[in-house]
Amino acid sequence: MADKLRSREGLAVISGFYLLAAIFVLFLPLENIAKFFLIASGLVFLLSLLNYRLGFFLFLFLRPIIDFATDQKLFSIGNVTVNLLFVYGGLMLLFSLIVLTVNFQELKERKLIWLWLLFIAWSLVSLTYSFDIISSVKELFRYLSIFFSFALGAILIKKSQDLTMLIKVIIFSSLIPALVALAQFFFGSGLMEGGLNRLYGTMAHPNMLAFYLLLPITLSVFIFLTVKKNRIESYVYLAIAVFLSFILIFTYTRGAYVALLLIFLLIGLLRFRKFLMAAGLGLLVLYIVALPFQERFNTIFQADPYGSISWRVGLYRDSFSYIMESPVIGQGVGLAETVISKNRDFRLGAAQPHNDYIRLALDGGVIGVTLYLILIITLFHELIKFYRQEDRARLKMLNVFVLAFAFSLYAMSLGDNILNDTTLEWHFWALLGALLATQTIKKPAVSSRV
Numbered sequence: 001m002a003d004k005l006r007s008r009e010g011l012a013v014i015s016g017f018y019l020l021a022a023i024f025v026l027f028l029p030l031e032n033i034a035k036f037f038l039i040a041s042g043l044v045f046l047l048s049l050l051n052y053r054l055g056f057f058l059f060l061f062l063r064p065i066i067d068f069a070t071d072q073k074l075f076s077i078g079n080v081t082v083n084l085l086f087v088y089g090g091l092m093l094l095f096s097l098i099v100l101t102v103n104f105q106e107l108k109e110r111k112l113i114w115l116w117l118l119f120i121a122w123s124l125v126s127l128t129y130s131f132d133i134i135s136s137v138k139e140l141f142r143y144l145s146i147f148f149s150f151a152l153g154a155i156l157i158k159k160s161q162d163l164t165m166l167i168k169v170i171i172f173s174s175l176i177p178a179l180v181a182l183a184q185f186f187f188g189s190g191l192m193e194g195g196l197n198r199l200y201g202t203m204a205h206p207n208m209l210a211f212y213l214l215l216p217i218t219l220s221v222f223i224f225l226t227v228k229k230n231r232i233e234s235y236v237y238l239a240i241a242v243f244l245s246f247i248l249i250f251t252y253t254r255g256a257y258v259a260l261l262l263i264f265l266l267i268g269l270l271r272f273r274k275f276l277m278a279a280g281l282g283l284l285v286l287y288i289v290a291l292p293f294q295e296r297f298n299t300i301f302q303a304d305p306y307g308s309i310s311w312r313v314g315l316y317r318d319s320f321s322y323i324m325e326s327p328v329i330g331q332g333v334g335l336a337e338t339v340i341s342k343n344r345d346f347r348l349g350a351a352q353p354h355n356d357y358i359r360l361a362l363d364g365g366v367i368g369v370t371l372y373l374i375l376i377i378t379l380f381h382e383l384i385k386f387y388r389q390e391d392r393a394r395l396k397m398l399n400v401f402v403l404a405f406a407f408s409l410y411a412m413s414l415g416d417n418i419l420n421d422t423t424l425e426w427h428f429w430a431l432l433g434a435l436l437a438t439q440t441i442k443k444p445a446v447s448s449r450v
Contacts, residue, residue, distance in 0.1 A: 003052050003156075018046050030074065037066050037084055038074075045091040052099055053156045057165065059092050060149070060430055061173040064212060064423045067203045080134055089145050096148035103155045110154060110436070112382065115375045116147045122371055123333040126364055130332025139334025139363075142422055149426040153433025160395065163438045167219050170427045171240060174216040177201035177209060178247045185250055198252045203423070207416065210256035212424045213248045215405060215431075217241050218263055222401045225272055226394050254308070255416040259408045266404035271397065312354055312415060318344055319353055323361045330365035352420070356413035359420075376410055379432065386439045395439060402435060 022039045030038075044062060048055020069084035076082065100107075107113045123140050130136040157163050181201035184190040191198040191206055198206040220241035227234040248256055261283070268276020322339050325331075331339050336359040341351035353359040360369040383406065387399040409418060409428070419425065 014049060015046060018042050028074075034069075034074065034084055037069065038087065041066075041084075041088045041091055045095055048095045049098070053162065055095060056152050056156050056430075057169045059095065060166075060427060061169050063088070063426055064173050064177050065202055067177070067208070067423050086138075089141065092145055093141065093148060096145075096152055099155060100148070100151060106155055107151060111378055112375065112432075112436070113151065113154070115371070115378055116150065119368075119371045119375060120144060120147060122364055122368055126330060126333045126368070129329065130335060132332065132335055132338055135338060136332045136334045143333075145422070146425045146429055150429035150433040153430040153435075154437040155433075157434030158437055160392070160438055163434050166431065166434050167223070170431065171216045171219050171223075171237070173427075174213060174244060175240070177203060178213070178244055181209060181247045181250075185247075190250075193252075196252050197250075199247055199250045201247070206251040207253045207255070208421045208423070210248050210251035210253035211259070211409075211412075211416065211418055211421050212427075213244050213251075214256060214259055214263065214408070215424060215427055217244045217248065217260070218401055218405045219431075220244065221267070221275070222398060225275060226397055255412050259412045262408040262411065263404050266407060267401060270400050270404070311349055314348070315340075315344075315354060316358060319355075319358045319362065323358070323365075326365060327361075328365045328367060330361065330363050330368055333363045333368075336360075336362035352417050354415060354417055356417065356419040359417070379406065382436060386436065390439055395435075398435060399439075402431065 021042060025035050025038050028035065040062065044055065044058045047058060066084060066088060069088070074082050074084060074087065120140070120143055123136075123143055127133060127136050127140070153166070157166055178201060181190070181199035184199050184201070185197070188197050191200055199209065200206040201209045203209040203212065220237045223237040224234050224241060227237070245260070248260065264276060264279045268279070319336075319340060322343055323330075336353050337351045339362050340353065344351065353362065357369055357372075360372050364371075380403070383399055383403050387396060387403070390396040390399065405428075412418060
């Protein structure tokens with residue numbers, strides 16, 4: 001496997017171009033925070049060419065920190081507005097193409113790669129009939145970035161030690177967004193909604209922070225439960241899991257509450273009974289003492305005609321009628337929200353579908369949602385297959401945790417816009433690519449780490 005760009009001349013040219021670009025950025029009429037992250041993004045790209053694996057880790061680490069950058073507009077070209085995240089995603093795509101050009105042979109036998117490519121190919125076809133080509137192209141590139149995260153994980157992570165490092169990158173990358181959210185908790189500077197101070201950290205919305213945190217929480221619990229308890233490291237990860245769970249709770253995102261309960265329930269039932277009891281007791285105590293959390297949680301089960309569930313039912317009913325306007329091929333990738341906003345009174349609430357499968361049906365019709373479902377089913381098949389075949393204890397156990405997380409994620413996709421959470425999708429699919437690749441390679445000596 002090629003692990004760095006070997007052309008010294010090419011690196012010299014790119015380094016020189018980066019320095020000139022960094023100087024140019026300093027003189028642009030932008031906010032200082034935008035300048036800082038633009039220069040940092042370029043530096044990540046430059047470092048990635050010196051060491052592919054390090055660059056991959058840096059791209060993943062920085063992504064949740066700059067999720068807020070949808071508001072950091074840089075410039076416009078006609079009707080196209082370019083923001084910081086667009087530039088960051090573009091650099092990640094360029095880096096991915098460089099790596100895949102040299103290493104694509106390694107991916108040929110992976111079913112999920114071809115299923116991803118089929119899904120993306122259909123999204124590409126939908127550009128031919130999209131009524132908003134700019135929005136469709138943006139969504140297509142977002143799907144490509146998720147696919148590349150998966151492909152890079154499969155190419156660059158082959159050793160169990162590297163998989164361990166990836167897991168830690170995912171966990172520790174969540175701390176800065178969580179610390180920002182903690183400041184919002186103490187200063188009351190989150191998103192005020194219905195009298196609640198909803199934490200969102202560095203994310204664009206509290207719901208996105210909540211679902212994003214589910215993965216580092218799951219992985220922190222995995223390390224705590226599988227590392228020997230005489231190692232202080234295990235309690236560090238327990239503390240991280242508790243801290244991140246605290247932040248998640250005060251996002252007041254009900255879907256994430258259910259998802260976290262489902263993850264803990266599955267982990268407990270499949271393997272760790274004592275953990276299930278301890279987690280259940282902790283959540284019960286929180287439910288009793290934290291009245292805002294209690295009230296928010298109770299609304300999940302209340303049949304309120306003006307509540308969130310009733311609103312979703314009305315949204316789904318209307319969305320199905322829009323799907324039937326083009327049931328086979330859909331309206332075009334990335335246009336679900338536009339279709340809903342054009343046909344539904346804005347006074348009825350947000351235009352986001354709040355259901356990933358309805359979103360995909362609006363975008364790509366029966367063909368699009370079927371390709372996505374085949375991708376998910378194949379993913380579960382691969383995870384279960386490797387769980388049965390794996391003889392390394394901690395890798396086998398990691399399959400259990402990833403299965404629990406994946407089941408929860410795709411179940412909650414029935415009621416939330418999880419596919420739209422790009423940071424979560426990057427991290428999750430990078431982990432999947434790395435996990436499946438690590439298990440494909442069998443070594444005679446069993447590693448003591450993940």
